[in-house]
Amino acid sequence: MSPSCEDRRSRLALALGEPRPWEPELEAHVAACAACAAFVERCARAVAALTSLESRVAPGELSAAVEYGFGEAARAERAARALEGLGRLEVPRTLDGKVVASTQAGHRQDRAVEHVSSLSSVPAPAELERAVMASIDPSVSDVPADLRQRVELELNHPELSVGRRLARNLTALAAPSELDERVDWTLRHLDELRPRRALRLVTGGLVAAAASILLWLGTTGGDAPAPERTEFRFKVVEYDSTADLSPFAARLFSSATGGLTDVRRR
Amino acid sequence: MRARLALLTVALGLALGAASCSDVHSEPGAAGFGPGEIIADATFLDRIRTAPFEVSFVGTRRVSFHYVDPVGGAQQLIYLESVAADGDGHVSIDPLEMIDPLLDPERVEVFRMVQSAREEFFFNHRDFRIRDVALFGANYRATVTEPDSRVANRGCVQLRIEAIRKDRNEFLVDVDIETGLILRAREYDSVGRLVGEVAFESIFFGDVDPARFDDPSTTNPVNWRPLADGETFDLPVGAPALPPRGFQLLEERVVTDPLGGEWYELIYGDGSEQMFVFFELETVLGDTANVTPDDEVGLFGIGPWVVAEGVLRGQSVIVLGKLSRSEILTTLESCLD
Numbered sequence: 228m229s230p231s232c233e234d235r236r237s238r239l240a241l242a243l244g245e246p247r248p249w250e251p252e253l254e255a256h257v258a259a260c261a262a263c264a265a266f267v268e269r270c271a272r273a274v275a276a277l278t279s280l281e282s283r284v285a286p287g288e289l290s291a292a293v294e295y296g297f298g299e300a301a302r303a304e305r306a307a308r309a310l311e312g313l314g315r316l317e318v319p320r321t322l323d324g325k326v327v328a329s330t331q332a333g334h335r336q337d338r339a340v341e342h343v344s345s346l347s348s349v350p351a352p353a354e355l356e357r358a359v360m361a362s363i364d365p366s367v368s369d370v371p372a373d374l375r376q377r378v379e380l381e382l383n384h385p386e387l388s389v390g391r392r393l394a395r396n397l398t399a400l401a402a403p404s405e406l407d408e409r410v411d412w413t414l415r416h417l418d419e420l421r422p423r424r425a426l427r428l429v430t431g432g433l434v435a436a437a438a439s440i441l442l443w444l445g446t447t448g449g450d451a452p453a454p455e456r457t458e459f460r461f462k463v464v465e466y467d468s469t470a471d472l473s474p475f476a477a478r479l480f481s482s483a484t485g486g487l488t489d490v491r492r493r
Numbered sequence: 494m495r496a497r498l499a500l501l502t503v504a505l506g507l508a509l510g511a512a513s514c515s516d517v518h519s520e521p522g523a524a525g526f527g528p529g530e531i532i533a534d535a536t537f538l539d540r541i542r543t544a545p546f547e548v549s550f551v552g553t554r555r556v557s558f559h560y561v562d563p564v565g566g567a568q569q570l571i572y573l574e575s576v577a578a579d580g581d582g583h584v585s586i587d588p589l590e591m592i593d594p595l596l597d598p599e600r601v602e603v604f605r606m607v608q609s610a611r612e613e614f615f616f617n618h619r620d621f622r623i624r625d626v627a628l629f630g631a632n633y634r635a636t637v638t639e640p641d642s643r644v645a646n647r648g649c650v651q652l653r654i655e656a657i658r659k660d661r662n663e664f665l666v667d668v669d670i671e672t673g674l675i676l677r678a679r680e681y682d683s684v685g686r687l688v689g690e691v692a693f694e695s696i697f698f699g700d701v702d703p704a705r706f707d708d709p710s711t712t713n714p715v716n717w718r719p720l721a722d723g724e725t726f727d728l729p730v731g732a733p734a735l736p737p738r739g740f741q742l743l744e745e746r747v748v749t750d751p752l753g754g755e756w757y758e759l760i761y762g763d764g765s766e767q768m769f770v771f772f773e774l775e776t777v778l779g780d781t782a783n784v785t786p787d788d789e790v791g792l793f794g795i796g797p798w799v800v801a802e803g804v805l806r807g808q809s810v811i812v813l814g815k816l817s818r819s820e821i822l823t824t825l826e827s828c829l830d
Contacts, residue, residue: 261788261789261804261807262789262803262804265804265809268775269752269754272752272753272754273752276752276753398555398694401643401646403643457819459790459822459823459825459826460788460826460829461788461789461790461803461805461825461826461829462788462789462790463789463790463791463792463822464789464790464791464792465791465792465793466791466792466793467563467564467793468564468793469793471791471793472791472793472800472802473802473809473811474750474751474752475750475751475752475754475756475771475811476800476802476811476813478750478751479769479771479800479811479813480793480798480800480813482611482614482615482618482619483618483619483798483800483813484558484560484795484796484798485556485558485570485615485619485689486570486604486607486608486611487558487560487568487569487570487795487796488795489604489607490570490594490596490600490604491562491565491568491795
């Protein structure tokens with residue numbers, strides 16, 4: 228796509244909602260550029276297809292539900308549900324002793340503050356965000372038991388959960404049954420194999436030399452690929468993403484690559 | 494010339510001598526093929542060709558693609574999918590678990606839905622296949638690399654599939670000895686990098702519940718119909734006069750894209766790989782009398798796949814295949830001849 232076409236595409240897409248003729252500069256470009264004319268045609272078909280869909284009336288209670296959802300009361304409810312879903316953390320065991328000690332001696336308040344301040348802070352678990360998101364859905368009224376268990380496992384034994392995730396993705400390999408036989412045979416015939424190995428080294432070297440000669444002979448002929456052409460009777464533009472393709476071509480290409488272009492990193 | 498012949502004789506003699514000194518296992522495997530043997534048995538190759546359509550099975554596969562994107566660099570997609578076929582033309586492919594890249598849950602769900610909607614295309618066009626035995630024999634060589642390999646706890650024979658012209662990617666495929674089904678296919682580029690792998694992790698043979706299979710109209714990027722008898726199209730450009738070497742026209746049909754546009758599709762093949770050519774049937778420009786557009790083609794590629802899309806003489810055209818950019822563009826230009 229040329230830079231001039233790229234500039235005009237967004238204006239063309241907006242102009243589709245307006246009756247023709249559009250502004251003279253746009254009309255002149257569409258008349259002269261087949262690619263942009265095709266783009267206009269495709270957009271018009273897409274608009275026609277979408278506007279031909281039957282419009283549905285939203286349920287009456289939707290407006291009320293949306294308005295309530297943005298209110299203070301709903302926000303407080305969501306926060307409370309999210310907090311309920313958090314896994315319980317164990318209080319450091321030294322805390323009880325420190326509190327008792329600070330209440331039995333002088334400067335109780337200062338010592339209590341000092342001891343509490345020295346405790347390590349525990350970061351909020353990663354599940355908090357997911358629990359908050361889940362709480363927005365009104366149909367979620369309670370945190371599933373297995374989620375609670377997973378959160379506790381994540382907090383108390385992070386190495387176990389990471390290990391399990393990694394191990395689950397590994398493909399289990401079985402040693403071939405003939406491996407045992409080969410090992411036994413090799414161990415039994417070690418003495419015989421030593422002279423054979425020397426012979427194999429010498430023979431291997433000669434074979435490598437022979438292969439090089441054959442390769443040299445082979446490259447002087449054979450069915451070599453044709454030289455690549457670089458000149459064509461049309462202009463060739465290199466795209467850098469599937470966004471430059473039409474929706475149909477992009478979808479075909481994505482299918483051909485097994486869906487990789489749908490998750491491609493930019 | 495005499496010197497060359499003499500060198501060739503010495504080289505062959507040494508190679509044969511080395512082979513006789515070797516104690517590498519050279520007995521044929523369960524399929525009856527020995528290591529290094531070139532498969533010339535057309536019956537065996539035809540069994541590989543028909544197995545996906547005649548064998549009833551259910552299994553879990555690991556799919557991975559490792560492509561180089563000229564802009565984004567190395568790209569990778571790895572996931573597990575469940576696949577089933579009833580041996581009667583019905584197939585089902587459903588993504589199970591996303592392994593790489595790690596996407597947030599919403600994107601994973603969208604990805605699953607989109608992939609499920611492509612199951613017929615994946616089954617017919619994504620994975621390695623022997624599609625025409627005669628063409629395959631003319632363009633490829635299948636050599637036994639491992640007579641007794643095992644995949645998904647099944648006895649297989651492993652084959653290296655190389656293009657005779659050496660300008661295509663290579664494949665290592667493990668073929669189930671009993672059914673002829675390919676249980677693992679690995680694709681390597683010209684420098685030996687693994688670019689794709691589709692491998693069964695488990696598979697079970699037997700009847701499949703018909704409820705597992707979706708309506709085909711929802712499982713394809715396009716809906717298509719075969720050409721009616723004598724149906725032709727009057728287009729400003731013609732079918733490619735110069736498809737890539739080894740490729741022949743195998744199928745023609747009319748497809749309808751999701752927006753209702755109709756395209757005349759030509760599918761070329763070389764026995765394994767395919768090239769797709771599409772011509773849009775609807776008139777692009779209402780009045781071409783006063784238009785003098787420049788013919789322009791846009792090109793994009795990732796890994797081994799290249800797509801070209803453009804307008805030639807007012808005709809929208811798309812070409813897609815695992816080909817070089819030069820082959821794709823030469824094919825397009827030959828439409829102008």
